[in-house]
Amino acid sequence: MTRTDSRRARTVALGAAGAMALAGTVAVAAPAAAAPGAAQACEQRTNNTVAQLTDCVTLDGVMEHLEAFQGIAEANGGNRASGTPGYDASVEYVEQRLKQAGWEVSRQEFQFPFFQQISSAFSQTAPDQATYAEGADYAVMTYSASADVTATAQAVDVVVPPPAAANGNTSGCEATDFTGFTRGNIALVQRGTCPFGQKVANAQAAGASAVVVFNEGQEGRTDVVQGTLGAPGATIPAIGVSYALGSTLDGDTLRVAVEAVSEFRDTENVIAELPGRTSDNVVMAGAHLDSVPAGPGINDNGSGSAALIEVAENLAEAELTNTVRFAWWGAEELGLQGSNHYVAGLDQAQRDRLALYLNFDMVGSPNFARFIYDGDLSAFPAPSGVPVPEGSDQIEYVFEDYYEEQELFYEGTEFSGRSDYQAFIGAGIPSGGLFTGAEGVKQGYQAEAYGGEAGIAYDPNYHQVGDDIANLDPEALDQNSDAIAYAVLTLAYDTERVNGVAGGPVPGGTFEGDPEAREYRISAAQPNGGGGLHAGHDHDHGGDAV
Structure with missing residues (x-):
């Protein structure tokens, strides 16, 4: 799309000042530090409107959870990988926070193939x-x-x-x-x-x-x-x-040396539910909780996990039409194991009750772009052999509505199968979500739209020890946490636009824009593939594997 200098300046000013006011029917509070007593006030009210919920979902609140994840990693060998004490402690943390908030919480245990490389060497010793x-x-x-x-x-x-x-x-x-x-x-x-x-x-x-x-x-x-x-x-x-x-x-004479741990281990998903007036139309959202063994995994995917905790805690007293179910997935980094296990365990009636699935895998990348999964396939073709379910386009438009109201640039990202939405799409469940970029390289047009630096990765510390508490962009994390709150609350009241099941209007109203008249949507120049490459899933199996 055409971008003017004045619009870019206005957007930057909004981001720098944290001015988040909807021009339409809903007002969203500025993403500022919580005032004294504000947290207590949030705990005591229902947060039934978008304005109330986004007022209470704060950057400080999200960072509190990320600091907890950082501390867990530091106390457990530097990571939170599934099958390790760091992951077990992360599960305990999520379960405790959600139970304290009043959600119904359960754990789902499963076995998965664990792999951790410690060292390697490869050389030729003869004839050269x-x-x-x-x-x-x-x-x-x-x-x-x-x-x-x-x-x-x-x-x-x-x-x-x-x-x-x-x-x-x-x-x-x-x-x-x-x-x-x-x-x-x-x-x-x-x-x-x-x-x-x-x-x-x-x-x-x-x-x-x-x-x-x-x-x-x-x-x-x-x-x-x-x-x-x-x-x-x-x-x-x-x-x-x-x-x-x-x-x-x-x-030739070669030396091949590998030191690694390769075995089956047990791990868990955390599932939390907030009952609505109906249990037959469930709005589900998820984020993987595990890191790679190399580091603490604060952006990938502490960011999505922490944002969901923050939204959950401030949504707990809301009186909703639809049941809301959140999931923190285990063993995503070794092949989307947790989400695949969960969906495979659902019978057809249970799948039919899932109205949709929202995925949040990396929402605070330090050199971010604002990506929305391309549910209407306007920017990317459908993945080969995996049709995108009907209704996914409307999920994309919910997030677009939010960004449009905030005057924030955004673009589509492909359903590449690189994150936990894949199992839901395969089961025919409408899906969508947000992503801020992994190892892909930021383009010039993206630096113009979002700031940051072209020519380097969206997350230069992706899957590395440097994915720590400093490996975040606070502006992106704050904006996307509110976008998550907006989408969850909007759809918790009414999913008619996604699956035809009418609910009720959101108290205070929500904005629904014309998908054909988008002012802040920009064109993607390359596939970015939400979620990033995950060992054991995107690694080549050989044969016809890409």
């Missing part, structure tokens, strides 16, 4: 010597076993030069591929046709001491293989490399 760098030259496969191996690399049914088409070879896919393989050697196999876990299992059965998988070699399939074995169970280490490197290693 070369030391390779993790990330640039190789990547450890998720669920690789631990070992330190030096042995000869032996190619197994590879195709060099590469086949004409992707998946044009079956290297390592059949046990017979290893006929004549020398036990103790390192199996050098090529991407293609079957999952990496199958290739490694066949190599393991043939007596290989390790596996190096190199890319297939066609355009788009040349880089370092970022792979997963799918689940724990391997007894030999496995790494991925590029086509250029892997195609030269046959007969």
Whole structure:
């Protein structure tokens, strides 16, 4: 869209001053620090209107929860990853806060495949010597076993030069591929046709001491293989490399060293419910609670988790039409495990009672953009094989309505399957949500619209130790916390625009704008894929995996 200097200046001024006033039928309070006694006043009133709720949902309140998550991480090895004491303490914190607020809280336990890499090394020792760098030259496969191996690399049914088409070879896919393989050697196999876990299992059965998988070699399939074995169970280490490197290693002596924990562990989802006048039309929202093992996970995804706690605490006394259900998901970072487990456990009647699902995975990125999941598919095509359910467009418009009223720029982000909405979409449940960017690079037009710096990641500390309490943009976190409150409350009263089930008007009214007459919507220049890459989910499985 066309952006003028005056509008940009007005938007920046609004952000800097925290002026958040709706021009239409609803007034939203400025995101300022709570005055003395304000918190107590919020606890004593129903917050039935958007103005009341957003007045009570404050940046200070969200930061209180994020500081608690930071403290939990610092007391538990620096992270809050599922299957670790840091995650267990995070669950305790969420449960305690929601119970104190008066929500009905339960835990849902499930088993998941845990993986934590501790160290790795990869080098060539003969006939030449070369030391390779993790990330640039190789990547450890998720669920690789631990070992330190030096042995000869032996190619197994590879195709060099590469086949004409992707998946044009079956290297390592059949046990017979290893006929004549020398036990103790390192199996050098090529991407293609079957999952990496199958290739490694066949190599393991043939007596290989390790596996190096190199890319297939066609355009788009040349880089370092970022792979997963799918689940724990391997007894030999496995790494991925590029086509250029892997195609030269046959007969060389290599060292492959991996130290990692790969096993099944137990973890939990936290589910909290606020009964409405009907239990047959449930408005659900969720955020994953776990971090990666590398760091405390304050933006990813303490930000979404904390915003939901803050909204929940201030919504607890509201008298709502629809039942509201919040979820804090476990083991998202290892393949969306918690949300998949939850949805898989619902029978059809329970799924039918879910009016919609809202997802909040990273809402305070330090170099943020304001992304809304593209429910009307106007910016991105539907994901292959996963149609976006009818009604998702209206969820997008609810968030657009809010940003339009606040005179804040925003844009669409694709339903890429990279966060917990995926299981709900697969079950036919209308879905949407917000995202402020992960490892993707901010573009020039976005820096003009949102501020920040073009040419660097939305979150430069994504999945790193630096994702701590300082790794946030307070303005984005504040604005999005209010946007979450707005959407939840609006839909808690009435989901007719999403699923045809009429409720009642929100006390004080809400704004519904014309989706064709948006002043602050801007065009996306690239797919950003809400949620970011998560080990074990977006890592390549091989074969037809992208």
